[in-house]
Amino acid sequence: MDNKYSNKIQPDKAANRGVRPLSTVLKTLDLLALFAASRRPLRLSEVTAATGLSRATAYQRLLTLLEAGMLEQDDGGSYRLSMYSVRLAAAALDQADIGARAEPVLHRLCETLGETVSLAILDRGRPCIVARVESDSLLRAVQEIGTMLDLEGSASGRVLTAFADAATLQRLQDGTVPLAPPDVLAQVRADGWAVSSGYTHSGVVGFAAPVADPRGGCAAALSLVQPDQRFDLDHVxxxxxxxxxEISAMLRGSQETPT
Structure with missing residues (x-):
C-alpha cells in the first residue's frame, strides 16, 4: 500500500511541481516597480507609454492597486505610491533585521560615547525607533523601541526629512505632521547631520546622521541623545x-569598514 505521505512536496519546491504564481497578479504588481523608479506621479498615458499596455488594461491594473491601497491619485488625477508603501518598506527593514544587524555598531558607539543611541526609520510618516542601546549613566535619555518621534524638532526627524527622496519628501509635505523649516532642512543636507530643536524634549539634545540604503537614499537615522548639560557637538x-x-556599508553588503 502506498504511503500518501512518502512523496510529500516541500513548500519551497511547490513551484516546480505544478503550482504556479498568478500571472495576472504578477503583471499588476509589475506596475509598482514603475512607480518606484519614478521621481514623480505618473498619468495613465505615461503608464501605457512606459509599459506598452493598452489603455483599458493599464487602467484596470491601476484601479486594482488603488483598491489595494498601494497607489493613490493626486488632485490632478496622476497616480503615485501611497503611504502604505512606506509602511511596507518599514516592515521590510524591520523583518530584514536592520536593527539586529546594526546592534553591534550601536553597542560600540554607546561604549565610545557613554550615551544612549538609537536607529529610527520612517513608519506611517513618522520616525520610529527600531533599535536602541542605553547607556549605564544615571543621568540619561531613555527612548524605547517603537517610540514615535517628532518630524519637525527631533534630530532623527530632521535627518529623515532632509535626506528623503523626492517622492517621500512630497508625501511628507502633503501630510499633516509638521516638518522643520526649509532653511533648517537645507542646513542639515549641507552639514550631513542634524541637531534636535531642543523644544520637543526639554533638557535633552539629540544628534543624528543619515544611514544610506543601497540606492543612496536614506534608510534610517542613527542618533544619540543626552542631557543638554553635557552635550558636546565636536565630541559626538x-x-x-x-x-x-559603517551601517550604510552593511546595507550595501560591503565587508569593508568605512574610514
Whole structure:
C-alpha cells in the first residue's frame, strides 16, 4: 500500500511541481516597480507609454492597486505610491533585521560615547525607533523601541526629512505632521547631520546622521541623545558619522569598514 505521505512536496519546491504564481497578479504588481523608479506621479498615458499596455488594461491594473491601497491619485488625477508603501518598506527593514544587524555598531558607539543611541526609520510618516542601546549613566535619555518621534524638532526627524527622496519628501509635505523649516532642512543636507530643536524634549539634545540604503537614499537615522548639560557637538559628531557610515556599508553588503 502506498504511503500518501512518502512523496510529500516541500513548500519551497511547490513551484516546480505544478503550482504556479498568478500571472495576472504578477503583471499588476509589475506596475509598482514603475512607480518606484519614478521621481514623480505618473498619468495613465505615461503608464501605457512606459509599459506598452493598452489603455483599458493599464487602467484596470491601476484601479486594482488603488483598491489595494498601494497607489493613490493626486488632485490632478496622476497616480503615485501611497503611504502604505512606506509602511511596507518599514516592515521590510524591520523583518530584514536592520536593527539586529546594526546592534553591534550601536553597542560600540554607546561604549565610545557613554550615551544612549538609537536607529529610527520612517513608519506611517513618522520616525520610529527600531533599535536602541542605553547607556549605564544615571543621568540619561531613555527612548524605547517603537517610540514615535517628532518630524519637525527631533534630530532623527530632521535627518529623515532632509535626506528623503523626492517622492517621500512630497508625501511628507502633503501630510499633516509638521516638518522643520526649509532653511533648517537645507542646513542639515549641507552639514550631513542634524541637531534636535531642543523644544520637543526639554533638557535633552539629540544628534543624528543619515544611514544610506543601497540606492543612496536614506534608510534610517542613527542618533544619540543626552542631557543638554553635557552635550558636546565636536565630541559626538565624528563617532556618530563613522557609525552611520559603517551601517550604510552593511546595507550595501560591503565587508569593508568605512574610514
Amino acid at each position: 559628531r565624528g563617532p556618530v558619522l563613522a557609525a552611520a557610515a
